[in-house]
Amino acid sequence: MVRSMNPGHWILILFIFISSQSSCFARAATTYFQLKVYHFQTTDQEEVIDRFLEKAYLPAMHKLGFKEIGVFKPIDNKDKADKLVYVFSSSPNLEKYASLDVDILKDKRYLESGKEYLDAAHNHPPYARIETxxxxxxxxxxxxxxxxxxxxxxxxxxxxxxxxxxxEKLAANKISMFNNGEIDIFKKLNFNAVFYGQVIAGSTMPNLIYLTTFENMTEREAHWKAFGPLYKPMAELPQYQNNVSKNVTILCRPTDYSDI
Structure with a gap:
């Protein structure tokens, strides 16, 4: 004999199902970012890196589901001995980064297009170091x-x-400051922010990194001039004191082949 289920049980099951779906959605509603930094010294190295990124790396990353890849270089690269190329990507799934080194090598086009870079000789490397x-x-x-x-x-x-x-506690306090008003100021002034990220693996932790973008240098200067008066009342609040020990600012330009 089949017993009919109590209506209350159906409601309970429906509630559990909806809660589980909401929980999954909440967990998915975030993004992980990777900033890959190439260190190099010579023009030859820079050209090899550029050809590799444009012809091999970006197409392979797109194929793996990484939609927008940003490539940008510091404006003052020419004046530095240690020159840099930044490669930015994002994913809602952290596991995609964990398996990236293995997955990308399955792409035959990537292996062929990136041959100059991938098969570089030990005494003629295309970079000095890479950090992630x-x-x-x-x-x-x-x-x-x-x-x-x-x-x-x-x-x-x-x-x-x-x-x-x-x-760590003070770094988290600065992130709280962003979440509770600072990001709103950036939005109000149209700083065109690409991302705000808490570093979970890197060389200068604890820290956060964010990227804002401007039409040109004149607009950049005007935006920061407008930012000060709106930010000052928040910066003076007692709960937000001494939460930054070092500010590293790097002005860059995107490459022609950058998605962002």
Whole structure:
């Protein structure tokens, strides 16, 4: 004999199902970011890196589901002995980064197109070193935002900032400051932020990194001038004191082949 289920049981099951779906959605509603940093010294190395990224790496990453890949270089690269190329990507799934090194090698086009870089001789490497920084998006902006800019890429200014905290607790306090008002100021003034990320693996932890973008240097300066008066009342609040021990600011321009 089949017993009919109590209506209350159906309600309970429905509630558990909806709760589980909501929980899964909540867990998925964030983004992980990777900032891959190439260190190099010579023009030859830079050209090899550029050809590899444009012809092999970006197409392979797109095929693996990484939609928007940003490639940008510090404006003052020419004046530095240690020159840099930043490669930015994002994914809602951290596991995609864990398996990336294995998955990308399954792409035959990648292996062929990137042969110059991938098979470089030990005494003629295309870079000095590579570092990788992994981040998790802030609650205040959990998804990547593409900049809305109209100028030529050669004129744009991308401002990459890293705020190092004295301790983990104070670094978390600075992130709270972003989530509870600072991001809103950036939005109000149209700083065209691409991401705000808490560093979960990197060389200068604890720290956060974010990227804002501007049409040109003049616009960048005007935006920061407008930012000060709106930010000052928040910066003076007692609960937000001494939460940044070092501010590293790098002004960059995107490459012609950058998605962002």
């Amino acid at each position: 920084i992994l981040m998790k998006a802030f609650d205040g902006m959990p998804l990547l935002s593409l900049p809305k800019l109209s100028t030529d890429k050669s004129e744009r200014v991308y401002e990459l900032r890293s705020y190092e905290g004295p301790t």
